[in-house]
Amino acid sequence: MTIVLVGIVVVCMAIFVALAVARRTPSSDDGVASFRKHLDALSPEARRQVIDRMQPPPTETTRPIDPDDPGVHHGS
Amino acid sequence: MARDLAIDLGTANTLVYMKGRGIVLNEPSVIALNRQTGEVLATGHEAWNMIGRTPGYIVAVRPLRGGAITDFDVTERMIRLLLQRVGVSRFTRPKVVICVPSAITEVERRAVTDAARRAGAADAQLIEQPMAAAIGANLPIDEPVGNMVIDIGGGTSETAVISLGGIVALEAVRVGSFDIDNAIQNYVRREHGIAIGERTAEEIKVAIGSAAATPDEVEAEVSGRDLMMGLPKTVVLTPEEIRYAIDDVVTQIVQSVVRCLAKAPPELAQDFLVRGMYLVGGGGLLRGLADRIERETQVPVRMSNMPLEAVVLGAGHCIENYDALKRMFMGQRR
Numbered sequence: 321m322t323i324v325l326v327g328i329v330v331v332c333m334a335i336f337v338a339l340a341v342a343r344r345t346p347s348s349d350d351g352v353a354s355f356r357k358h359l360d361a362l363s364p365e366a367r368r369q370v371i372d373r374m375q376p377p378p379t380e381t382t383r384p385i386d387p388d389d390p391g392v393h394h395g396s
Numbered sequence: 397m398a399r400d401l402a403i404d405l406g407t408a409n410t411l412v413y414m415k416g417r418g419i420v421l422n423e424p425s426v427i428a429l430n431r432q433t434g435e436v437l438a439t440g441h442e443a444w445n446m447i448g449r450t451p452g453y454i455v456a457v458r459p460l461r462g463g464a465i466t467d468f469d470v471t472e473r474m475i476r477l478l479l480q481r482v483g484v485s486r487f488t489r490p491k492v493v494i495c496v497p498s499a500i501t502e503v504e505r506r507a508v509t510d511a512a513r514r515a516g517a518a519d520a521q522l523i524e525q526p527m528a529a530a531i532g533a534n535l536p537i538d539e540p541v542g543n544m545v546i547d548i549g550g551g552t553s554e555t556a557v558i559s560l561g562g563i564v565a566l567e568a569v570r571v572g573s574f575d576i577d578n579a580i581q582n583y584v585r586r587e588h589g590i591a592i593g594e595r596t597a598e599e600i601k602v603a604i605g606s607a608a609a610t611p612d613e614v615e616a617e618v619s620g621r622d623l624m625m626g627l628p629k630t631v632v633l634t635p636e637e638i639r640y641a642i643d644d645v646v647t648q649i650v651q652s653v654v655r656c657l658a659k660a661p662p663e664l665a666q667d668f669l670v671r672g673m674y675l676v677g678g679g680g681l682l683r684g685l686a687d688r689i690e691r692e693t694q695v696p697v698r699m700s701n702m703p704l705e706a707v708v709l710g711a712g713h714c715i716e717n718y719d720a721l722k723r724m725f726m727g728q729r730r
Contacts, residue, residue, distance in 0.1 A: 361720035362531065362538040362561050370713045371534050373418035374705055 400491040400718065401482065401517075402711035404528070405475070405508065407460045407574060408550030408678060410440075411705065412482050413712030419705060420482050427474045428456040439477050448593035462551040462570040463497035463525075464504040468511060476515035489518035491718065493711045493725070497552040498524040499568035505726065521725040523711055525549070526556035527563060529676045531710030533700040537561055542664030543671070546653055546689070546697075547707065548679030550574045553649045555656035555673075557664060561724075564664065567656035573679035575645045576601055583641030588631045590620035601682070604635045607646045608684030608691070646685065650692050657693060672696035676706040 360366060402413040405425070412421040423440030430437055431453050438446065438456075446456040459470040484490060492512050496505065505522055512520035526547050535543040535558070543558045551572045557565040577597040584592050584600075592600075596618065604616045613635040622629040657668070673695055675686055686697040700706050714721045 357720050358723055359538040359561050361717040364534060364536060364538075366717065367531065367534060367713050370418075370709055370716055371532075373712075374702060374709055 399483075400493075400715045401479070401484075402493045402495070402708055402715045403475075403478075403512070404495045404525075404708035404711060405460065406495075406549055406707075407458065407463055407552070407572065409704070410474075410478060411708035412478060413708045413715065414482060415712075415715050418712070419708060421478060422705075423478070424458075425460055425474070426456055426458055427470055427477075428454055429470070431455045436473055436477065439474055447595055460551065461574075462572075463549065464500050464551075465507045465511065468507055471507075472511040472514050475511055479516050484516050486516065489516055491519045491521075491715070492517040493521050493523055493715045493718075495525045495528045495707050495711045496522050496726075497549070497568060497570075498526060498554055498556070498563075498566055499552060499570065522727070523714055523724055524554075524556075524563065524566075524726065525552075525707050526554045526566065527558065527724060528708075528710030528714070529700075529706045530556065530558045530674075531713050532702065532706035532708065533674050533676055533710075535674060541671070542660060542667035544656070544660075544668050544673040544695075546673055546675050546677075546680065548572060548649060548675070548677040548682075548685075550678065553652055553677075553679065555653045557656060557660045559664060564661065565656055565659035567652045567659065569648055569652045571645055571648045571652075572677075573601070573682070576605065576642045576679070576682065579642045579645050580605070580638060583637070584618065584620065584631070584633070585623065587637070588633075589623050590618075590629050590631060591623055592618060592620040596620065600633060600638065601642075604633065605638050605642065606635055606683040606685075607639070607642070607688040609635075609639070610684050610687075646682075646688065649679075649685075650689055653689055654693060657695065668695045672698045674698055674700050676700045676703045678704055 400415040404411040410423055410425045411419055414420045424444035426443040428438040428443040428446050443456050450456055459467045459474055465471045494508055494512055496508055509520040526545050529547045530537050530543055530545045537543050537558045538561055540560050546555045549572045551574055552570055553572055554568040556563050577594055580597040580600050581592055584590055600618060615632050615634050617630055618633055619628060619630045675697055680703050690697045714724055
């Protein structure tokens with residue numbers, strides 16, 4: 321009998337916890353963390369592996385992009 | 397278990413990136429069919445070689461125009477064949493991210509995702525081409541600075557300003573390098589009285605086409621069918637003629653870049669003067685186009701170091717980081 325009661329209590333608690341988690345209001349930290357994760361996944365370091373899989377041989381008309389480079393004018 | 401895929405389903409070429417592997421397929425978006433039975437005879441390079449040279453019962457077609465599906469069944473079959481070639485079977489259904497022009501309608505989006513699912517994808521998500529291009533061109537789009545990317549494809553030209561991982565301003569026109577080819581075809585027909593095919597027009601564009609005068613320009617001999625006599629005829633075309641022929645199309649592309657610049661917030665505008673704009677896509681390889689855009693916008697223009705692959709590499713990065721970059725997908729932004 322006791323075992324059955326303990327079992328019922330455990331099941332009820334599990335259901336209560338599951339419902340509480342499901343109904344949890346998202347905190348402001350969730351948005352911050354999610355946005356940070358999104359930006360981190362877009363960082364040049366995160367992209368390096370994919371970009372490195374496809375590096376063309378250097379030619380006269382192409383060169384790696386350097387964000388600090390003030391720019392090359394194509395105009396003659 | 398199939399590896400997930402990123403697909404740049406372009407009007408001109410289709411590229412496929414496989415998760416963990418890189419680019420595994422790069423072929424023209426062309427399919428050759430038996431007109432009577434509907435049977436697929438060839439796809440990709442093999443089908444491209446057939447354009448304009450087929451007997452009556454074969455038709456070699458591009459099932460996409462202006463970045464959108466014009467023939468749903470043919471597109472589905474082309475995607476199915478491409479997926480089969482990279483190892484997808486009915487038992488291995490991968491997740492797929494597909495790059496599409498930002499200007500496509502809701503109906504056109506649905507057509508692309510439905511075609512991919514029917515062709516064997518377990519899930520199909522869409523990403524805008526300029527966003528994928530910016531990721532693939534390795535621009536610092538995670539920073540609060542203005543990054544401007546101009547993607548000139550076969551059927552569309554899109555300009556986007558991107559900052560902090562999102563699109564700030566966007567301008568797209570359904571004009572691309574195929575319209576340049578068409579303009580050359582029309583000019584040669586009108587001014588020289590000969591008919592040329594779309595492949596010849598493309599060859600003229602590559603050989604002597606330019607958007608602005610460049611040093612060391614040469615003339616080109618072009619052969620076609622005389623419209624009056626019906627006999628083969630050769631004429632000589634000059635670079636000035638071709639510039640004149642394609643000027644309307646080039647002007648539309650340049651004006652869309654100007655409109656996008658005008659939409660950008662002033663705080664980001666100063667970034668463009670320092671960082672420049674980045675040109676990607678096959679259409680961006682037209683000689684003198686960077687000069688012309690630079691001259692008309694007074695903003696430096698740079699060529700991406702992988703102009704043809706930038707879009708699929710960007711989508712490939714999204715498939716590698718699927719959960720973290722879910723908000724990049726169209727319809728998933730919150």
